[in-house]
Each structure stands twice: as structure tokens, then as C-alpha cells.
Amino acid sequence: MTGPETRPVTGTTLAEVAREAGVSIATASRVLNNSTKVSAEAYRSVCDAASRLGYRRHRAAWGKAHRKMPAIAAVIHAGHHMLFTEPFFARFIGAAELELAQFYIPLLVTSVTGPLIETVGRYLQGGRIDGVIIVSDHGPLPLSGSLATLGLPIVVVGRPLHTSPVSYVDADNRGGARTAVEHLIATGRRAIAHIAAPPDTGAGADRLAGYRDAMRAIGAADTPIAYGDWTQASGVHAMQRLLDQRPALDAVFVASDVMAAGALRCLNRAGRRVPDSVALVGFDDHALAAQVRPALTTVRQPIEEFAAVAVRRLLAMTRGEADDRGGTVLPTQLILRASA
Template sequence: MSITAAPEATHDAAHDPMRDSAEHPTLAHVAALAGVSSATASRVLNGSARVSPTARQQVRDAVDRLGYVRQRAARAVDRRPRSVAAVVCEPNARLFADPFYSRVLAGASAAFAERDMPMLLAAGERPASLQRYLSSGHIDGVLLIYCRSSHPLVVTLPALGVPVTLIGRPLQGSSLSYVDADNRGGARQAVEYLARTGRRRIVTIAGPPDVSAGVDRLAGFREGLERAGLEPGPIAYGDFTRPAGVHAMTRLLDHRPNLDAVFCASDLMAVGALHALRQSGRRVPEDVALVGFDDLPLAAFTQPPLTTIKQPVEEIGAAAARQLLAQMSGEPWDEPPVLPTTLVRRQSA
């Protein structure tokens, strides 16, 4: 969406309020760049619903472009313990159904516990009300777990001066700290393995195109095909859930019935794909090889057991927690933000 330009200033350029915005952006600079009043810009940052979607997006774009950060008010001396929050940017049903989230939260919670830091848990279904709470001074830092690029908390919390660390690489250019797995390298490794075992008609069930894990795993899949000298096949997209895997696999079989391998961007989608392959009469791995991503505990108990890419889920959560703690205390952070992935060979490929 384009940003409405501010009216041309009529005063001397030396006193132009936008002149020094790159160095010290203020709320007035944000409002001017967004083409709205300062009151409207403030309402957006405070999570008010009394703003049009167009103005809300323009303010968020301006905040992101300027790198605006509001200075938080000094904490009242109330002797309460410091605390952090972990926000899973998915509906509540996903939070409790997908074991990935419990594992990454366990890793983060253990790292926070080492510093006697309580961790609150929230789902990002209602970002406006959640934003008001997280920026009210009750929370000292926030972990955002796999937020989509359009999620408002990714922009508004840093703008309000709240320390934030992302679990999952930010899709758009951002200065926010983050920790992630080598999704691209892992997907590439999966495809190269399938090619080495003689598979030539390899397709994929990719993740959401607005989540970095989905984007990076699809990029790695394409790189793997290119390195193996194979032509790209059809791509189906899913939301990392089992039902999405069933639906996507059915569509792929309709478009390329002679496929001989599938790379799934999550283990849960691979479980759904396994079901669809059985329903179609395909044998795994004799007719179709199948590789997932995550190495969830269930991967060892499917029939056949699932070959998959292991990402260090608990370690990702712990590393993100330590990075957030360093940010909150002003300490330097020099650990790598991307952790390695490895291929786990089982019987499905």
C-alpha cells in the first residue's frame, strides 16, 4: 500500500520537522510521513480501534521506514519482579495442537528460569488488546513466535519501545533481533537426498508464503532441484497442519499422478500427505518417498517412520530467550541467529 505524502512545507527548509527524522524520528515525523495527524498516529500505536484500516497501515509503514521508537515511561518503583511474555502468533487451537510450540516454549522458559525471569504466555489473536497490555509497563520484553509479516505487533511493539526478539526470521527488512533454524539449508538437503536415492519427479507441500519458514523452505526446495539438475514440479501450499497436508497431497496427485517423491515443509503436513497417499493406493516409500521437516516426536511413530529434517526446537527457544535478556539489559549479543538443521533418515524415504 502506498503512503500518502505529507503536504509540502511552506516554511524554511532549515526548520523542516522531517529534516532530521532519519536521526531522531518522532511521532510528528511518523504522522507527517503517513499523511495523518499526530493524534491518529498515536491512536494507531496505542491500539485504538477508532482508526481506518488505510490510516493504520500508513502509520505502520511510516514507523517501519523511519525506525521510530517511542521512549517508554520510567518504571514506577513498585518492588514487583520483572517479567517477559511469549506471544504465539497463531490461533489458540494451533497453540495447543501443534507440539512445535510446546517445545520452543519449553526451551525459552528454561532459559528465562535460569535468570529467575517469569514468562507469561499469550496467543496473538487479538493484537490490539494484547498490544495495550504488553506496552503498559507490566512486561519488560516480548518473544514473538513465528509472526506473519502482516502481524501488527511486529511493528508496533518495537515502536513503543518494548524490547522484542523474534523466533523466525522477519520477512521484510528489519533491525529486530531474531533466532531461527536453517530452513533453507534443511530443505535443500532433503531434496538432494531424495535425488541421490534416485527420485526424479519431486514435488513439495510448501508452508504459508507470508511466514519466513514457509518462504525459506520453499527456496531451499528449489535450490535442491536446481543442484540436482531436476525440473521444478507443481507446488501446493499448506498451513503446517495435518488437514492441509491431506488436501495439498490430493491436489498434487491430481496434477502429477506419476510423482515419486514429496518434500513437506512440516511433519504434520507430511502425516496428512501419508494418509492421502495411502488413500490413493500409493506405497511409501516404494512408490513415493516422503520427507518432512521438524522431527517432531510423532515422526518416529508413523507407518512407516518419517524421514525428516531435524531443527533444534528447544535450542531455538532458549537462544531467543537469551537474546531477549541481553537486549533488555543492554548487553552485546554475538551468538549466530540461525541454528543448523540435520537430516534424520527413517523408512519413508
């Protein structure tokens, strides 16, 4: 059901969006009001139709009348346990807060999954927020698809896997992963496995693609892969699966430093010396990479620069000075330490 808060800014109506998407008006309304009670296919169809037709919702008048200062929201598309255990989020949020502090603008942070998506969407729609940074957007129902209809400036951190009308900032995950595996190859390793991140994330998919690029270049037919979920425990389990399946492996490229720390624990427990028996390379260059023993060779992604670029682009959008589409890809760097 639509009301004053969901009237389109353009002349496009909800009925036109529903007709374009091939769904009922009720289904289109549920999607555009961030309800989770729709199928993934209907969700994508409605968001694509709304984007093509230029459908945008008005923000509520309450916020315009009563808000005394601007505010930016960082919406982390992950469970709260990841928000407090994955170092990427803490570094990004800290850097974004510092960037915004120069302009006396607060950063409001929330993590969302499942039913909370609808609640957060309604809050953002209320006129209290001037722009949104979405971090770790993923899965069959990405936040960027529904939030793009709110009429707010949006920047996504990480390449969206699905077609999206919003701007994004990302690292060269594919190139960085390829460089990491090429380093292992250059040191004489050939039986190289990969502990991959969830493939429904842009970073996970791109780092997996980079691993495969490098292995394909040397004609490797055997590319053993085990999947983790960004946690250290999943790195332990994935490494054990790889050792069980490929006991002769001599190197592992891991899609994150946190999972690599878990892989290192597993290798030590199995009596496989790093790097003599198995070389190990991670990705991110978190503080953890220099703290483990042996210190972890890894790919550095510029997280603080992510935050600065995302904030500056978002603020430019709020002033009408920047296009709200397109992506910026920042370079990565291989950091050599003792593990490979």
C-alpha cells in the same frame, strides 16, 4: 491520541513520524497504539518511519513503581487452535520456561490475532513486562513492526519477512529444505513435489526456496507445489491435489512433519506405498515423525536451542549488554528414517 504512556523517549514527536511516513497524525497514532484499523501500506510506512527516526514510547510509570519481579512475555502470532495443536509451540514454550526458571523469571504466554493485537500491545506497554519474544510473526501486519516502538527488548523467533529493526533467531530453513530434496535426488527420485507452508511466513518462504534451489540444480522444469496451513488436514488435501495433478510423482518434500503425517494418510488411502512408490520427507523432527509408520525422514530444527538463544539474548538486552538488532541462524540436520 497520545498520552504519558506514548511519549517518545527520544526528542522525536508523533507529528514528525506522521510527516516522515506521509500520513495523518491520527493514522500514525493508530499504528503506534497497535490499532488494526489501518491499511497494510500505512502500517508499514509508519513503522518504518518510527524506526528510522528512533521513536520509542515510555512504558507507564505504574509498572516501574509497583512491579516486584521481572517477567518475560512470549507472544504467539497465531490463533489459539494452532497454539494447542502445533507441536513447535509447546516445545518452544517449555524450553523457554526452563531457561528462564534458572533466573526465577516467569514466562507469560499469549496467542494473538486480529483485534487482540491492540489489547496485547496495550498490556505490554503498561510496564509489567521486561522483554518480549514474538513467535511465528507473519502476514502483512507483523507484530514486530508495531511492538518495536514500545521501548521494550524484543527477540523474534523466525526470520521476519519484512524489514524489521528487531533481533531474531531462526533455523537454516532454506539449507535444510535443500538438503532434504538433495537426499531424494540422490536416491534416484526425480518427480519430486512440495507441500509448502504458508508463504507469508519466513519458514514457509525459506523452505519453498530451498526446494526450488535443489530442483533448479538438476534442471527440473516441473516443480509441482501445493500449499497447506501447517495442519494435518491441510497435508491430506494438498497431497490429494498433487496426486490428481501429477499421478506419476515419486517423492514429496513437506514443509512440516504435521502436514507430512496428513500426506502419509492420503498416500496410504490412495494405495501408494511409502517409500516404494512415493518417498516422503518432512521438516521439524517432532515426536510425531518417529511415531508414524513408516517412520518419517525429516529435517531436525533445534527448537530447544531456539528457546535458549532467544531467552539469553533477550535477558542480555534487558541488562543493556547486547545489540537489539541482527539475526542468529542455527543449523539443521537431516534425520534418516524409513519413509525416504
